[in-house]
Structures are given as structure tokens and as C-alpha cells.
Amino acid sequence: MTFFKWSRTFAISRKEFFHIFRDPFTLGMAFVLPLLVVVIFGYAMEFNQNNVEVSFLDLDRSQSSRSLLEKMSSSNYFRLKQVRSPEEGMKSVKSDNSKAFIYVPPNFDKNIRSDVSEKIQVLIDGTDSAAAGVIQRYLIQITNNMSIEVHSNSRVSSTPFVSRYLFNPELNSKWFSIPGIMVVIMAILCTLLTSLTIAREWEKGSMELLLSTPVKPLEIILGKLFPYATLNIISVVTVYILARLWFDLPFRGSHIVFLFACFIFLAGYLALGLAISVILRQQLTAMQAAMIIGLLPTNLLSGFIFPVENMPQGFQWLASIFPVRWFMIVTRDQFLKGSSLVQLSFPIIAMGVASVILVSIAVVKFKGDLD
Amino acid sequence: MDSIIHLETSSISKAFGKTRALDNVSLKLKPGILHGLIGPSGAGKTTLMRCLMGLMSPQEGEVKYFTDNERRPFSKLRDYIAYMPQTQSLYADLSIKEHLEFFKEMYQIPSDEYEKRKKNLLEVTRLAQFEDRLAGQLSGGMYKKLGLMCSLLRNPKVLLLDEPTNGVDPISRREFWELLYDLKKSKVTILVATAYMDEAERCSFVHVLESGQLKNSGEPLHLLEKYQVSNFDEIFLKGSNNVI
Numbered sequence: 205m206t207f208f209k210w211s212r213t214f215a216i217s218r219k220e221f222f223h224i225f226r227d228p229f230t231l232g233m234a235f236v237l238p239l240l241v242v243v244i245f246g247y248a249m250e251f252n253q254n255n256v257e258v259s260f261l262d263l264d265r266s267q268s269s270r271s272l273l274e275k276m277s278s279s280n281y282f283r284l285k286q287v288r289s290p291e292e293g294m295k296s297v298k299s300d301n302s303k304a305f306i307y308v309p310p311n312f313d314k315n316i317r318s319d320v321s322e323k324i325q326v327l328i329d330g331t332d333s334a335a336a337g338v339i340q341r342y343l344i345q346i347t348n349n350m351s352i353e354v355h356s357n358s359r360v361s362s363t364p365f366v367s368r369y370l371f372n373p374e375l376n377s378k379w380f381s382i383p384g385i386m387v388v389i390m391a392i393l394c395t396l397l398t399s400l401t402i403a404r405e406w407e408k409g410s411m412e413l414l415l416s417t418p419v420k421p422l423e424i425i426l427g428k429l430f431p432y433a434t435l436n437i438i439s440v441v442t443v444y445i446l447a448r449l450w451f452d453l454p455f456r457g458s459h460i461v462f463l464f465a466c467f468i469f470l471a472g473y474l475a476l477g478l479a480i481s482v483i484l485r486q487q488l489t490a491m492q493a494a495m496i497i498g499l500l501p502t503n504l505l506s507g508f509i510f511p512v513e514n515m516p517q518g519f520q521w522l523a524s525i526f527p528v529r530w531f532m533i534v535t536r537d538q539f540l541k542g543s544s545l546v547q548l549s550f551p552i553i554a555m556g557v558a559s560v561i562l563v564s565i566a567v568v569k570f571k572g573d574l575d
Numbered sequence: 576m577d578s579i580i581h582l583e584t585s586s587i588s589k590a591f592g593k594t595r596a597l598d599n600v601s602l603k604l605k606p607g608i609l610h611g612l613i614g615p616s617g618a619g620k621t622t623l624m625r626c627l628m629g630l631m632s633p634q635e636g637e638v639k640y641f642t643d644n645e646r647r648p649f650s651k652l653r654d655y656i657a658y659m660p661q662t663q664s665l666y667a668d669l670s671i672k673e674h675l676e677f678f679k680e681m682y683q684i685p686s687d688e689y690e691k692r693k694k695n696l697l698e699v700t701r702l703a704q705f706e707d708r709l710a711g712q713l714s715g716g717m718y719k720k721l722g723l724m725c726s727l728l729r730n731p732k733v734l735l736l737d738e739p740t741n742g743v744d745p746i747s748r749r750e751f752w753e754l755l756y757d758l759k760k761s762k763v764t765i766l767v768a769t770a771y772m773d774e775a776e777r778c779s780f781v782h783v784l785e786s787g788q789l790k791n792s793g794e795p796l797h798l799l800e801k802y803q804v805s806n807f808d809e810i811f812l813k814g815s816n817n818v819i
Contacts, residue, residue: 215680219669226668409662413725416628416658417681575631 216427457538716747
């Protein structure tokens with residue numbers, strides 16, 4: 205009876221490397237999938253609004269109203285279209301040609317110079333709430349600037365505050381989404397690839413021979429973790445290079461801290477795939493389970509699209525179970541903010557705990573017999 | 576370890592749902608000889624093999640392991656028992672050499688010892704020139720020989736082979752059996768499960784398994800006399816009533 209042996213673990217890893225490099229499917233998944241997903245998501249997941257058609261009706265025709273409209277059209281965000289009546293303006297929003305209708309009342313110029321409250325009316329198409337929010341923000345920004353200018357020339361001084369966005373001054377949505385995509389890709393690749401490996405050995409019958417040798421479950425699990433971790437690190441580097449060079453993302457954190465966090469996250473998600481594989485023993489069901497378990501929480505509960513902070517308390521607790529929620533924080537932080545290891549200790553420890561639990565599940569659930 | 580290992584099962588039973596794969600099987604594997612486990616498909620041969628290898632545990636009865644007539648726990652003897660499963664269990668995308676190197680590590684064989692055994696095994700199986708060929712590209716006979724090599728690499732005292740010549744051409748089958756005869760000389764206890772009845776006559780001792788029950792054990796000629804048949808096919812052809 206022998207105990208845990210590194211040499212056996214490495215032999216398993218070596219064999220797994222042979223499988224990976226001789227299987228075009230696995231290699232393709234590891235190299236092509238990340239590139240494809242980043243490019244598709246990078247371009248398709250666009251929260252920024254450019255060149256949005258907005259109709260307007262200017263009944264004031266004063267210097268102020270003209271300069272407001274000029275500011276809007278010169279901002280690049282909006283393409284202005286003049287309408288002749290409020291009805292026509294409403295119709296253009298209804299028919300989906302315009303995203304908003306701006307109505308400038310006859311006394312606009314007079315009113316903004318006094319303290320009369322109703323100055324300008326904006327009707328925004330609310331069917332797409334995300335787009336509506338963005339349009340509103342732009343409009344407010346433009347009108348705010350306008351009122352600063354107007355009031356600086358007059359006696360009245362208002363302007364409650366001027367805001368500036370930190371870390372992502374232009375609120376570029378790619379800066380926000382691409383680090384998120386990186387996390388999603390890692391989570392999917394990890395669970396998917398490892399979910400197949402042990403199931404494959406069961407299906408092909410090689411597990412029977414393997415189990416008749418003195419190899420230990422921990423050696424098999426660890427031996428299978430190394431090659432897939434390497435593969436995933438390669439895909440992380442690919443996405444990183446693409447993000448920096450193609451999408452011009454900054455990286456303000458420490459590469460060492462980020463890599464360290466990557467390894468902790470990888471261990472957990474690779475083990476998750478292995479646990480699925482160990483329990484289900486069939487490639488097809490394992491793959492489906494990996495898709496559901498790996499993909500759904502990654503997209504819905506990680507904060508990738510929907511902020512975890514806005515979820516009901518119960519869902520926040522649920523989201524916290526998944527290491528991907530913590531890794532999302534770390535990754536976005538390292539790209540845009542650059543906090544230190546100490547500042548990130550909570551998410552990293554939370555991830556570490558989850559990873560240890562997942563590896564343990566994979567090892568414990570691994571049955572050394574055919575029953 | 577130079578001592579002789581032998582195995583026994585005492586009335587083991589194993590059921591999968593309603594199917595009784597093994598029904599009260601008591602069998603003794605005398606050390607150092609070539610045993611045959613014959614029976615038609617579905618007789619329970621594979622289940623018995625898996626129980627002997629500790630890959631399955633019987634629901635009733637137990638498998639006992641002895642060295643020099645002294646009972647030992649399986650974990651102590653596991654390293655001396657080798658098994659070759661019936662299913663294609665090698666890695667199609669790994670070469671012969673890579674298989675041997677992989678199992679060398681699994682069994683923790685020292686390098687100098689490994690080189691010696693590898694050379695010897697490649698020689699007797701005549702696979703030396705195909706060392707770099709992937710298992711998936713080997714012929715049926717060569718594939719089985721590679722499987723045998725992987726189990727022999729650990730220099731076992733007990734060798735359990737589950738239908739090793741299934742689907743192999745007659746020439747390769749004969750070669751395979753010659754390999755087994757060579758092993759017999761080195762006092763290895765071998766159990767070969769087979770559905771080819773003619774192979775039963777090549778064994779020193781035969782166990783007849785049918786529908787999960789051990790119908791008989793004995794030397795081949797002795798058994799033929801007992802059933803009053805000229806070959807082993809007839810035992811099963813005559814119907815299970817006669818197999819008592």
C-alpha cells in the first residue's frame with residue numbers, strides 16, 4: 205500500500221496533456237472560444253449610445269433654445285430631427301424612429317433666466333430601460349452644462365454639483381464588460397473541459413484499468429487539474445492581450461495579485477467540473493450539467509450583467525456562494541481600480557474557501573470502485 | 576515478494592436490481608497454475624473478475640486473499656494482483672511507449688527495473704517495432720497484447736484476464752496463449768475468463784460458470800469425462816440441465 209505520490213500525479217497530468225494536444229476539439233475550445241466570445245461580446249454588449257435620433261420641437265426659437273439644440277447635436281450622442289407639432293413628435297417616438305422627443309416651450313429663454321420651474325419637456329422611449337437611462341443621463345449632463353453657462357452670465361447662481369467619473373471617466377461600457385467576459389470565459393472553459401475528462405474515462409472503459417492500479421483519487425483529481433489550469437491560464441493571457449491591445453483597456457492592478465486570484469478561482473471551477481464528471485460519469489449529461497451549473501450563475505449571479513447589490517437579500521446570499529461573484533469583483537478591480545491584495549482580501553478568501561470545498565467534494569465523491 | 580498468493584471466494588453473491596449476476600459462488604484459485612473461467616456471455620464472468628480485483632464488493636460472502644496459506648487483507652496484496660478488463664480500456668491517443676511509461680508511474684516501478692521489463696515484454700510480444708504507434712491504430716491482437724503488457728509491467732503474482740482474446744484473429748489468439756504459457760513457468764496464478772470454449776482445454780484447471788452459478792470446477796479432461804462430451808461447446812449446447 206503506497207501513499208500519495210507526486211510522480212503518479214505528474215504521470216496523470218502528462219497523459220492528460222497528450223489527450224489535450226491530440227484532440228483538436230479541446231484545443232479549439234481553449235484557444236478559439238475565448239477569442240470569439242471576447243470579440244462578439246466586446247462589440248455586441250454595447251451600453252453606450254451613439255448617434256441616437258431625437259426629434260425636437262422648438263417653439264421658442266430664442267438664442268438659448270438654439271444653443272441647447274446645437275450642443276445636443278454636436279455631442280455625437282444625438283442626431284436631431286425637427287418636427288412641426290407635438291403630435292408629430294409623439295408619432296416619431298411611437299414609430300420607433302426617434303428614441304426621445306424634446307419639446308421646448310415658447311417661453312424657454314425667459315423662464316430659464318427667472319425662477320419658473322417648468323422649462324423643457326423630454327419624452328424618452330422607455331421600452332428599453334437601459335437605453336432610456338443612458339439617454340437621460342446624457343441629456344441631463346448637456347442641460348446642466350448649459351445652465352452653468354447661462355447662470356454664470358447672470359446674477360443667479362445655482363449648479364448644485366459637478367460630477368466626474370473615477371476609474372472609467374468616459375463611462376466606456378467595454379471597460380466594464382470585457383473584464384467580466386474574461387471571468388465568464390474562464391468559468392465556462394473550466395467547468396466544461398474538466399467535466400468531460402473523468403466521464404470520458406468512465407465511458408471509454410479506461411477507468412476500470414486505472415482503478416485496478418494503486419492510483420489514489422486525490423492523485424487523479426490533482427493530476428487532471430494541472431493541465432486544464434495551464435490551458436485556462438493560456439486563455440486568460442489571450443483575453444488579456446486582446447483586451448489591452450484591441451480594446452485599449454487599462455490594467456491598474458498588480459499582475460501578480462491578479463494571477464494569484466486567477467489560480468484560486470481556477471482551482472475551484474476546475475474542481476467543480478471534475479465533481480460533475482465524477483458524479484455523473486457520462487460525457488453528455490456531464491456536459492449539460494456543466495453548461496447549466498457553470499453558465500447560469502456565471503451570467504446571472506456574478507454581477508456580470510446585473511449588479512449583485514441590487515438583488516433581493518436572498519439572492520445576494522445565493523450569489524455569494526459562487527466564487528465567480530468574488531472573482532468578478534477582483535478582476536474588474538484589477539483592470540480599472542488597482543486595489544492591493546489587502547484591500548481585496550475578503551473576495552479572495554471567500555473564493556479560496558469555495559475552492560477548497562469544491563476540490564474536497566471532487567475527491568470525496570470519487571469512488572474507487574465500479575459499484 | 577517471493578511468496579505464493581492464492582485467492583478464494585466463499586459463497587459470494589452480487590445482484591444488479593433483479594438480475595443475480597453471481598449466485599453463491601465458492602471458488603478456489605490454486606496458486607501457480609493457469610485457470611480458465613468459462614461460460615457463455617452474461618454468465619457473470621466479468622462481475623466475478625471485478626469482485627476478485629476489489630473493483631466491486633459482493634453483497635454476500637467474501638473474497639479471501641492468502642500468501643503462503645496465511646490470510647491477508649486485500650490492500651496488502653493489491654500491488655501483486657494485475658487485471659486486464661474486457662472493455663477496450665487503453666487510451667486510443669497514446670502510443671505503446673506512452674502507455675508503458677504511464678503505467679510505470681502508476682505502479683511506481685524503479686527505472687532500471689522498468690527498462691528491463693519493458694525490453695523483455697516488447698520482445699516476447701514482438702511489439703518492439705511498433706513502440707511509437709498509437710493504441711487506436713493497433714490491430715485487435717496487438718491491442719490485447721498491449722493491454723497484457725500494461726498489466727504484466729507490475730510483475731504480478733496473480734493475473735486476472737477478462738476475455739483477453741475476444742475478437743482477435745486465430746493466429747494472434749495462439750500467440751497470446753503462448754505468452755500465457757510462458758508466464759505459467761514463472762509461477763504466476765492466472766485466471767482467464769473466456770467465452771471461447773476451445774480455450775478451456777488450454778487451461779490447467781477450468782471453472783464453469785452459468786447464470787451466475789459455479790456449475791463445476793476441475794481439470795479439462797476430467798470435466799469432459801464427467802459430462803460425457805467430447806468438447807466444451809457441448810456442455811452448454813446440451814442445455815443447462817446437464818450442467819450440474
